[in-house]
Amino acid sequence: MTLQKDVETQESARRPRRRLSARAAASTGRGRVPARLLTLAVVAVAVLAFGFASAPSVRYAVILSVIYAIAILGNNAVLGLLGEMNLSGGVTMALGAYGFCWFSAQGMNPALAAVTAVLLTALVSAVIAIPTTRLRGIFTALATFALAYAIPTLAIYLKDITGGDEGTSAPYDFAPFGLELSGSTWDMLTTVVVIFVLLGALSLYLFNARPGTTALVVGEAELAGTTTGISHRTVKVVVWTWAGTLGGIAGVLYALAVGFIGPTGFSFMLGVWILVGGVIAGPRSVWGALLGGLFVGLLPVELQSVVPPAATGIIFGAILLIALLAGGRGLAEWIERAAPKMTELIRRRRAAS
């Protein structure tokens, strides 16, 4: 019996590996696409079920959480692939939201207004990205800091477009495919979750295909990228544009869900939360982005009913710290690492009994 086992281990040690080890897959977030898609689906269904079963006020918070998750998913590409900090997540949401409202108010068909707003956001993100291609790591955070900080003031200043302090409203009559897209409706919840899942699946595919490989070379071995013909500028701009596109989509959905947007919705902290939401769950995990969205969307609200508002920030920070210490790459990676160990433990227990 033991001998048999030894022979087996030797054999498997000599046989070349056909795919990434579980450990490598967990630490890089790559490979295992079917399993990751399944996890994404399971988590998404759980969020849907929770949202359906909840009171409208909680469902509303879940809807906002999933919207944040979409922005986090985009922002995660910048952090997870390039290792750069982007605080402009809130800026892109604001652009998408305001753009959508404004284009609709100009008499544009709302569906077209939504697409135009997202494209505009993508374009602006590409422009924001250009100076960051000369910076690295934390300095990109500083570059986007000012922008994130200026948005509420800018929104008040650009009164004609944004409605200033009073804000502006999303189109009332927008019901694609007969869906009631506003507030805490089931349609709204289903729509945001489906959009998240589609974008998540697309992210997974891109991350494991050529675009992901190229971006990882730029993020992790830039010199080798240069000498093998990769333009790090182009790659960085594309990744930031992708982040902006998802931020723009999140912005449009946010405007629909909230119905009425004002400068207070896009404070500097929104960009920080979108970044932090990605860090907590791990920037390379798609379902982790959903987890991050729930943290950002639910935790502060829920905590405020338990502890004084001033303490929520501290608790939020503590959770962030624990998440960073736990895995370095966030909770999702930590869970992914722990999961095989748990199943192994259970298997051994069963075998022993």
Add this chain to the structure above:
Amino acid sequence: MTTGLEVRDLTMTFSGVDALAQVSFSIGEGVWLGLIGPNGSGKSTMLNVLSGLYRPRAGSVVMNGHDLQAVRARHRIRQGLSRTFQHPQLAASLTILENVMVGAAHRPTAEAPSPPASDSGAEWLRRLGCDEYAEHLPSEAPYGVQKLAEVARALMSAPSLLLLDEPAAGLSARERVDLVAALKEIRRHRPTLTLCLVEHDVGLVASLCSELAVLSAGRLIANGPTQTVLADEAVKVAYLGTRSTHDATP
């Protein structure tokens, strides 16, 4: 000369100090040249200038008759130039094979559109003796494998000029033997490949290269057939003298 590499009066300055001072030499097509010299003599700087990562203060680099002055670093791979790094530059999240395949993205424009299947990344890894690590991350592979993966990646573009920066540094004696075998394997499969091999291990260089160029403090102090250069007094004093102490007077 129209083929191979020609370096003329190359000068590279870092904050007033010449890392390379008017260096000129050439490598004929298919010739393997060893570029040796003490630490800090400018070998890596030379490769960085050749590959376009550094812009020289003066001088020119001509490859196969083309002046590379105006060619950006990332476009030099299309001219048939490829290189490795002294410290492996591998993407930590990509497998060894994926890292190797990165080199195949931009083949020289003159090359046939579809390379023979025998030159796939997996095939080069097999020839270099590290195919069992194809699906490992660089951090899971021995240092020697990481260095060979860099070589394999550099070969993926089917280069006409290959620059290797200390491929043997940090390798164990066994890994060095494997490396020499791997490099001979490359020569067998690519007889027209021109090679510039930067290396401290003179024995290894001498066993592979027919010509040597010696740098000392940024200056070229010798250049020619390997045996001639190794017998050169100036070379012995500046470089080899520090190693073979038997003929050094106390």
